[in-house]
Amino acid sequence: MGDSLVKKIRAGSQRAVAQAISLVENQVDEGKALLGQLYDPQSKAYRIGLTGPPGAGKSTLAKNLATLWRDAGAKVGIISVDPTSPFTGGALLGDRLRMAQLFGDSKIFIRSMATRGATGGLAARSEDVSLVLEAAGFEVLILETVGVGQVELDIMNAVDTTVLVLVPESGDEVQLMKAGIIEIADIFVINKSDRPGSGKLKKAIEQLLELKNDQDDWNLPVVNTCATSGEGTAELFDCITRHQQYLEHSGTITGNRVERDKRHVKEIVNGEKMDAFWTPEKENLLDQQVGKMSPMELSRLLLEQD
Ligand SMILES: Nc1nc2c(ncn2[C@@H]2O[C@H](COP(=O)(O)OP(=O)(O)OP(=O)(O)O)[C@@H](O)[C@H]2O)c(=O)[nH]1
Numbered sequence: 001m002g003d004s005l006v007k008k009i010r011a012g013s014q015r016a017v018a019q020a021i022s023l024v025e026n027q028v029d030e031g032k033a034l035l036g037q038l039y040d041p042q043s044k045a046y047r048i049g050l051t052g053p054p055g056a057g058k059s060t061l062a063k064n065l066a067t068l069w070r071d072a073g074a075k076v077g078i079i080s081v082d083p084t085s086p087f088t089g090g091a092l093l094g095d096r097l098r099m100a101q102l103f104g105d106s107k108i109f110i111r112s113m114a115t116r117g118a119t120g121g122l123a124a125r126s127e128d129v130s131l132v133l134e135a136a137g138f139e140v141l142i143l144e145t146v147g148v149g150q151v152e153l154d155i156m157n158a159v160d161t162t163v164l165v166l167v168p169e170s171g172d173e174v175q176l177m178k179a180g181i182i183e184i185a186d187i188f189v190i191n192k193s194d195r196p197g198s199g200k201l202k203k204a205i206e207q208l209l210e211l212k213n214d215q216d217d218w219n220l221p222v223v224n225t226c227a228t229s230g231e232g233t234a235e236l237f238d239c240i241t242r243h244q245q246y247l248e249h250s251g252t253i254t255g256n257r258v259e260r261d262k263r264h265v266k267e268i269v270n271g272e273k274m275d276a277f278w279t280p281e282k283e284n285l286l287d288q289q290v291g292k293m294s295p296m297e298l299s300r301l302l303l304e305q306d
Pocket residue numbers: 053054055056057058059060061098146191192193194225226227228229
């Protein structure tokens with residue numbers, strides 16, 4: 001069955017892709033084997049990350065952008081990752097309704113992922129899912145995550161272009177600076193620009209970015225959009241394309257991708273090692289001794305069990 005599934009994925013069957021993604025997400029051996037067979041160093045989809053506060057309009061923007069790429073002839077995958085929800089149900093349903101018009105479109109594939117209890121490895125799994133789509137000939141991948149912490153930082157670290165989506169009300173959220181996400185954003189979007197305050201926020205962000213723009217070759221654009229009407233989508237599309245060209249011309253893209261692949265390998269290895277290490281016996285030992293021994297001594301004791 002493995003071989004024929006690989007063939008069907010390579011042929012671009014959406015059903016086969018969906019089946020493969022489930023195998024990969026569930027981390028069963030079959031999924032792991034499949035990932036090995038599907039990998040092709042030649043096929044590299046361009047990855048775009050959209051992150052930002054809940055409800056900022058990321059899914060609506062992703063849909064708008066995907067449509068533009070599709071119209072330009074590309075196959076586009078949208079992967080929504082929700083690190084805050086243990087269920088795929090809610091996020092999936094909402095996105096499904098909003099993106100209903102895209103379903104049935106053979107050039108756009110949409111998938112939601114949630115934590116399923118453990119946050120660890122979500123970035124690695126979304127990269128695994130990306131690899132499946134790449135093998136199926138998808139040229140553009142849009143990864144959407146709700147901006148709340150480490151997980152979305154990890155995911156955004158693995159894309160080529162990171163877009164931070166804010167709304168006019170994010171004005172005082174310049175504390176976002178502290179979240180580190182501003183550091184890794186390549187393009188800033190102020191969505192819901194049909195609401196008051198978007199011009200003011202644009203100025204404030206541009207001011208914040210002045211210093212960075214003086215130091216870098218890439219001038220960080222700030223784009224006003226209204227995802228529901230589609231206004232600003234073309235400008236955002238243009239910014240992303242320019243950023244892609246910038247990365248390609250400067251050669252940065254190759255190094256970035258090597259780093260991404262290295263991190264991915266490390267995440268897989270770390271995950272497997274950790275799973276193998278934490279046997280019920282060791283968890284027991286930890287429960288019994290915690291607080292009685294120093295963390296250092298207890299760690300040593302645990303490591304010696306191997
Ligand atoms: N007024 C206005 N509403 C918008 C705009 N863009 C999106 N919305 C609405 O905002 C709500 C949230 O949009 P989504 O695209 O689901 O936002 P999201 O960032 O993907 O949300 P989460 O994935 O839940 O974090 C929906 O009701 C959209 O119709 C906009 O530009 N203006």
